[in-house]
Amino acid sequence: MTFELFVQSAIIGLSIGAIYILMALGLTLMFGMMHIINFAHGAVYMLGAFVIYYFFHLWGIPYSLAFFIAMILLGLFGFGVERFIYRTVKGNIEPTLVALLALTTLLQAAGYPVFGPLDKNVPSVFRGNYIIFGTPISAERLMIIPVAAVLVVALYLFINKTKMGAAMRSIEQDKEAAALQGVNVNVVNAMAFAVGFSLAAAAGALIAPIFKLDPMMGEQPLLKAFIIIILGGLGSIPGAILGGLILGFIDSVVATAVGVELAFLLSFVFIILLLLFKPNGLFGYEV
């Protein structure tokens, strides 16, 4: 592997890692508060990409506006899922997980008749290349990194500086005690669903101009996000960020060296070994 190739794949790894981080943050936030894993996260990512396809590509709305539309629409969808699925089977983690699984397969399968059987393409938004250390990197891949960074910082500020964020952290510590202090647990949980869903939608919207769009496109990033949050420790936000960077690196640099599929197999073996020796992940706590 030459130096140029390494630099190129490292930067692409960073951009892929940024997408994984956006996915993993929502998952880990929702897990921390409700102890559920949102299996529908990959489907939400897919829907985010398709919002871009319809609003930006077919209906000609500016990309930045379509990006916010994707986040808002799927955020509202998150509210709905909390209200009609999570709240209906509340208190039972297992049925919630299975209902979310069913929602995932429903959205994926419904995608074929609704969006059509062929793969979709969205034209690039940011054209051209930047030269970094003598290697050209496409602008649209590079743009993912600052956008994701802004969203991560915004999430950090939201959780640590706002009243709603404080309510989320209190539920994460102790749901009953939070309710006793006057936190409306249902509303705050719905907010966590909305935030998680809109982050996944943002990830899908960012990737739409780069990858082909099809109803199953969310499955791979979801599996990667699972590996990331196991790696970083469930419920840990710094863990999700570090895990995302590690997996983005594996996905790009290792994949360039040995192949995409082998890189995935290696990351799985790595996870099994990690669980053997450090069962709660790098930053995890006993749950």
Add this chain to the structure above:
Amino acid sequence: MKSKIGIAVVLLVVVVLALFLPNFGGRYYTQIFVQVLINIMLAASLRPSLLCGQLNIGHSAFMAIGAYASALLAKNLGLPFELSLLFGGALSAAVGLIMGYPSLRLRGVYFAMVTVSFVEVIRLIAQLWVSLTRGMSGLSGIPKPSLLGMVLTTKASQYYLALGLLVIILLILYRLEYSRLGLIWKSIGMADNLSQSLGINVANYKLLAFTLGCFFAGVAGAYYASFFRFLFPPEFSFLLSVNILVYNFVGGRGHFIGPIVGAAFLTLLVEPFRGSAYETIFFSIAMLLTILFLPGGLITLPGKLAGLWSGSTGSAPATSAAT
């Protein structure tokens, strides 16, 4: 007393139907009924794990291991069907043991996520190890099943083989569930902390339930390989794993009969849509409706209807989660 007679009548009808099914319709129908039997094997073998409160979303991976292992043993080494079936199950159980040991010591969600990823791992291995599995060309030319040296050539005889296999598997699982072991599994499913405090080695019993399920999934896969005689990696996808879970939840988790009812009902119901996107849409909607409106599954439906009929609000006897 009245319900006992009812159960006996239903059982008798099922047995008679099961025995005479291949006589009704042609090869196509026999194939559908074999598919029903295989799905019941898979659904029932997931039940011990579910009893312990472990959400295993990777069952199709273990079916794939059993299918490929037995098919390759029978095809390349000429092993008799009975042996390759057992080896397929054993290899599946061994892999389950290796994978379950690190992940089952943790809370359920870690395990669920590991099993989801594992489906992808097995599918990729089946796809990439072309020299062994033929990859995406699919593995064909798998020998037909045989019994004591006799090759079963007709679809009807293969149906009876599946029926026999299913009865054996169900008897074993039934005996285990209604033994001390089954009680321990249920106690872990209800409150693992409490079970641990009573001196039950929770991790080991979870591992036992999971490995047992893997063994029977492998056996089901081995039979699948010999019946359809063609293996294709994408068949063993995440979707199949979800379906196996769905059989359990739609049928009802409250009783041993639940996964059997769920698998039979759903397999027959979606048969007209098989292979199209509507199959999955149908499945998912059935699943969501069951979880939201009939948490006890289909097996609680007669009780609920009877309750409505007599005007009382009494709920069905089998609603409680893990009895």
